Amino acid sequence: MPKTYRIRTDRPIFIGRRSNGRWILAVAGLLVGLVVGVMASWVIQAPIAVEEEMKRDKAEKTLEMYREFRSAFLELLQWIQKPTKGDEDRLRAVESRLNALEEGIAEAEGRTPAQIRILLPPSPEPSPQPPSRPKAEAGALLKGRVTDLNGAPVAGVEVILGPRTRSRTGQDGEFRIPSLPEGDYLLRIQAEGGESVQRWIQVGGESEEKTLSIVFPDPVQEMAFCRGLRRPSKPGGEGSWSCLGRGTVFPQDVGRLICFTHVVGAQEPLTIFHRWYWRDKLQTEISLRVEGPRWRTFSEKQILPHQTGPWKVEVVRAKDGAVLHTGVFAIEE
Numbered sequence: 001m002p003k004t005y006r007i008r009t010d011r012p013i014f015i016g017r018r019s020n021g022r023w024i025l026a027v028a029g030l031l032v033g034l035v036v037g038v039m040a041s042w043v044i045q046a047p048i049a050v051e052e053e054m055k056r057d058k059a060e061k062t063l064e065m066y067r068e069f070r071s072a073f074l075e076l077l078q079w080i081q082k083p084t085k086g087d088e089d090r091l092r093a094v095e096s097r098l099n100a101l102e103e104g105i106a107e108a109e110g111r112t113p114a115q116i117r118i119l120l121p122p123s124p125e126p127s128p129q130p131p132s133r134p135k136a137e138a139g140a141l142l143k144g145r146v147t148d149l150n151g152a153p154v155a156g157v158e159v160i161l162g163p164r165t166r167s168r169t170g171q172d173g174e175f176r177i178p179s180l181p182e183g184d185y186l187l188r189i190q191a192e193g194g195e196s197v198q199r200w201i202q203v204g205g206e207s208e209e210k211t212l213s214i215v216f217p218d219p220v221q222e223m224a225f226c227r228g229l230r231r232p233s234k235p236g237g238e239g240s241w242s243c244l245g246r247g248t249v250f251p252q253d254v255g256r257l258i259c260f261t262h263v264v265g266a267q268e269p270l271t272i273f274h275r276w277y278w279r280d281k282l283q284t285e286i287s288l289r290v291e292g293p294r295w296r297t298f299s300e301k302q303i304l305p306h307q308t309g310p311w312k313v314e315v316v317r318a319k320d321g322a323v324l325h326t327g328v329f330a331i332e333e
Contacts, residue, residue, distance in 0.1 A: 139180045140204060140207075141180070142212070143174065143211055145173050145212075145214070146189055147322075149270075153169075153171070153174075154216050155169055156169060156192075157191050158191075160189075162186065182205055183203060187199055197214065214322065220261055222261070223260070223262070223315070223327040225247065225248065225250075226246040227246075227257065228245055229244065229260060241296050247329070249330050250331055251331075252333070253305060256301070256302050258300045259301070261288075263324075266292065266293055267293065269291050270290050273287055273288070274315060278309070278311050284301060308331045310330050311329050311331065313328075
């Protein structure tokens with residue numbers, strides 16, 4: 001007798017007993033396929049997304065290194081066009097930063113540092129500037145004339161300015177040193193035999209032209225500061241002089257001080273000045289005569305109790321203001 005099946009019509013679907021298991025298997029397979037597909041898509045797409053993200057990060061870092069490289073490169077160009085005294089350490093730091101950035105960009109892009117330099121974006125065009133002096137003449141100009149005590153030019157002596165700059169006087173005793181940055185310099189005049197004269201000078205901005213009058217060799221054989229002076233018995237400054245209580249540091253109540261000076265080399269009578277400075281401010285100028293080739297003379301100054309600190313006296317040739325010699329002393333505070 002054939003099997004019969006009972007069908008329930010109150011359910012939303014119409015299915016027999018035997019097809020019930022098949023239907024469950026089909027749904028399960030569909031679900032498994034869907035899950036496998038999603039997982040497969042994630043497994044395939046995830047590395048690609050990560051790789052894309054890494055590429056974006058790498059590109060952004062490389063672009064940032066390019067920008068920093070260009071900034072440092074332009075800073076270096078600006079320094080080269082207008083160097084500043086004391087910037088050597090800053091220049092070395094910029095060069096070191098450029099080298100490090102070259103290596104970083106080259107490693108990021110698989111290029112050599114030389115190729116990276118070629119790939120740099122062009123520098124912006126400089127804005128028009130008014131005409132200026134040639135580069136060789138940029139900076140201050142220092143010129144001067146070297147003479148002896150009597151005013152005759154001294155030719156062939158070396159003029160040394162700082163550790164590197166050198167020049168030499170011509171037949172007229174003149175010299176010229178261009179392109180000096182602003183600053184303080186130690187100027188030294190030196191003969192081949194080793195005798196030298198040196199003095200500190202200050203150089204201003206680019207448009208300055210500083211002219212010096214320098215006496216060589218130094219005509220002041222002796223300069224001393226003392227409290228008293230024993231003069232020679234012979235007239236005319238000849239004989240033995242005694243500088244009493246000489247020194248370079250004196251008490252606040254010193255009162256009167258004497259500046260004793262021995263000048264040599266004068267072939268004819270001339271006038272000199274003793275200029276007394278307190279804290280670089282001129283206090284007095286005293287005119288003195290030099291009447292012979294080996295002449296001793298002096299000036300004196302009353303030191304007030306409040307005038308403590310550094311003092312100096314310049315020996316100056318009257319006809320042109322050339323400084324022959326400078327002596328310094330101090331009053332205790």
